[in-house]
Amino acid sequence: MKQRIGIGFDAHRFTEGRKLILGGVHIPFPKGLAGHSDADVILHAVCDAMLGALALGDLGKHFPNTDPSYKDISSGILLEKTYDLVRQEGYELVNLDVTVLMEEPGIAPFIDQMCRNIADILWCKIPLISVKATTTEKLGFTGRGEGAGAMAVVLLGSKRG
Numbered sequence: 001m002k003q004r005i006g007i008g009f010d011a012h013r014f015t016e017g018r019k020l021i022l023g024g025v026h027i028p029f030p031k032g033l034a035g036h037s038d039a040d041v042i043l044h045a046v047c048d049a050m051l052g053a054l055a056l057g058d059l060g061k062h063f064p065n066t067d068p069s070y071k072d073i074s075s076g077i078l079l080e081k082t083y084d085l086v087r088q089e090g091y092e093l094v095n096l097d098v099t100v101l102m103e104e105p106g107i108a109p110f111i112d113q114m115c116r117n118i119a120d121i122l123w124c125k126i127p128l129i130s131v132k133a134t135t136t137e138k139l140g141f142t143g144r145g146e147g148a149g150a151m152a153v154v155l156l157g158s159k160r161g
């Protein structure tokens with residue numbers, strides 16, 4: 001089986017008056033992340049890792065933030081469209097691993113639901129999906145609570161010769 005690996009990173013700034021959506025889960029918190037879409041850093045990092053694995057560019061290239069049709073869009077739809085591109089190339093997910101960088105809120109109670117959401121979108125088994133979180137010990141923009149970041153690694157495989 002041919003295999004391709006990709007890395008993705010994303011970050012968004014916290015702002016008042018937005019829902020906090022991570023891994024497709026609405027997390028109760030006084031602030032949300034600013035962005036053209038719902039600013040789901042987890043799903044954006046995963047999309048970028050998938051696109052990177054196949055050298056297809058990045059999220060901004062495929063879904064420009066100047067396009068009004070993507071305004072406030074659920075990032076689950078972006079991931080679905082990204083995975084369509086992956087399958088068009090003859091690949092499917094082997095596994096993916098995400099680390100969220102955020103001081104607060106803690107997301108441990110929501111991680112199972114995030115993994116279920118991602119597995120649903122990708123039509124795969126839940127154990128192929130890993131979501132973890134860490135603080136940065138109050139260091140940097142995440143440590144000061146200015147925003148959240150996420151890193152993702154994706155492995156794709158193809159049975160096509």
Ligand SMILES: [Zn+2]
Pocket residue numbers: 010011012035039040041044
């Ligand atoms: Zn993003």
